Amino acid sequence: MMQRLVLIGFGNVNRSLVELLEAKRPELEALGIEFLICGVYSRRLGFIVNPNGLDSKALLEQQIPADPFIVDVPTFLSAAQATVLFEASSLEPFSGQPAISYIEAALQIGVHVVTANKGPLVHAAQHLEALAREKRVKFRYEATFMGGIPIYSLLRSCLPVAKLLRFRGLPNSTSTVILEAWENGQSYEEGVRRAQEMGIAETDPSFDVDGWDSAVKIVGLANTMMNANLKLEDCSVTGIRSLTPEQVRQAKQDGQPYRLVASLRLFGKAVMARVAPEQVNGAFATVTGNDMLARFSFDVLPAIELIARDSGAKETAYDMLADFIECVGSKL
């Protein structure tokens, strides 16, 4: 069956995904997976559709005009005859919209959804999982958490009957980069600038440095993998601006640098979520720049640590590709 792919959002992640899909076309065909890219929607580009396939190169060079007759996502999905939606629109942390409505529209008509958007997992994880089950399609979100480490597929496929008791990780690299700037005697602004140059920070990095990006990520993890039903406000959140540059420099000199740590812990049936700067050691202290770290403890395994070194948009795009294969590969 020919897979007709549509993309919502066309920033670094979905652009990297298009390049990766083309680069891996032979390997995908060897797995029996054939695809056409049939639609792209972003607020800037509008709705670009062709059910017979768009040329990837022209798409990346933004040479294909939008179709002015298409004005909403349901029409877009139908016009493209979509079988898989890659949803990578901007995060709206406090409602998860409009991403939730896009994902709903796709699942509703039997389209698999692969998302890089954390918002829907915070605000509608159980609803969307149930809808996907009802419609017999897949809803996958590896790319929402630590690009380049297959956390969700690891938990789902490789660790059966293991009960997740604790998570502790460093899921926000903008905070790491700013803490490193302080360690090196640089200013907050210099740290922000470096994170922006690396392509990881927004114009306004408050959401990262104040801990909300980490909070959204771990609430999503708790709601999907620990059967929790947390809201964002259930997470205790302290950002790195609660520290002084001097504290951060001193901690580094003492060999126990500060990092913005995100933690989940199971107490009875309740899951507690917390984001706060902490002094760290061990592998946590080796995390710099774009590295991501996740540490899991289970009833049957004392601790597994996973680190992705230098994780960026390409690695996040790979997570989406792996999800795509998982969605459609089992039908072979």
Place this chain on the structure above:
Amino acid sequence: MMQRLVLIGFGNVNRSLVELLEAKRPELEALGIEFLICGVYSRRLGFIVNPNGLDSKALLEQQIPADPFIVDVPTFLSAAQATVLFEASSLEPFSGQPAISYIEAALQIGVHVVTANKGPLVHAAQHLEALAREKRVKFRYEATFMGGIPIYSLLRSCLPVAKLLRFRGLPNSTSTVILEAWENGQSYEEGVRRAQEMGIAETDPSFDVDGWDSAVKIVGLANTMMNANLKLEDCSVTGIRSLTPEQVRQAKQDGQPYRLVASLRLFGKAVMARVAPEQVNGAFATVTGNDMLARFSFDVLPAIELIARDSGAKETAYDMLADFIECVGSKL
């Protein structure tokens, strides 16, 4: 279908497995997996068989006598009406026998095999994989490499179309413990004694400290996951006894401790394998005691590091349990 399990070898790993199977019986039943333990064979205990199930507690307390009429593994498998073999006999690194013949006997009659034995992967990986495919049963070996990190299932299930280019890891904890003894000004013998007290070193630890255990592990990894056909002698092997305690102490003081590093690298279509002590940094330098570390580089992901902290027989037994679920769970 009732699974009739048989165990070959009854040391720490398979004993831990019996305890874990009993502890996780409710979760396994929830997955639709029911089982009886129907046979145990070890050189010391002989062949213990009951196709209607053996009592786990009595088995662990060694209160069940051997059956003197059973004298070989094929008869043992038939008498137990085995559906799954857990093979954890002693490693014979230079031939892989008799484990290979046990595994062959089981696969031949349609019994799934879960092994913790590295020898067969070095000497017969492709033969055994082909035999399992032909007989439509599974041959799984997660427990052969770094107990408590699901390396093989991660590579198999979570990282599709990713081409493994490099591996670098610390798969031998006896060497780590002896290097730590030297770092602390203790003797080789004190290090060996500590490793023995931790239950990780044999009476004669030469095989570990001279690098052969690591070599067997990475050759098995190369032969299964990199499509190589290496023999043990293709691996360049240097052990930690090539170092002086003074060198090791100095390296630690310099912040770049020695560890026994095992590496694989793809050159064109050839895989090069190497074991040697190296000065390390980053997460490698955080590895102590029973920790295990694996670092993988792929065409699509620059580097993933996985660390199992405090990995012992229980964690290896969990790897076997996960393999078991993978073998029989897909028939649900």
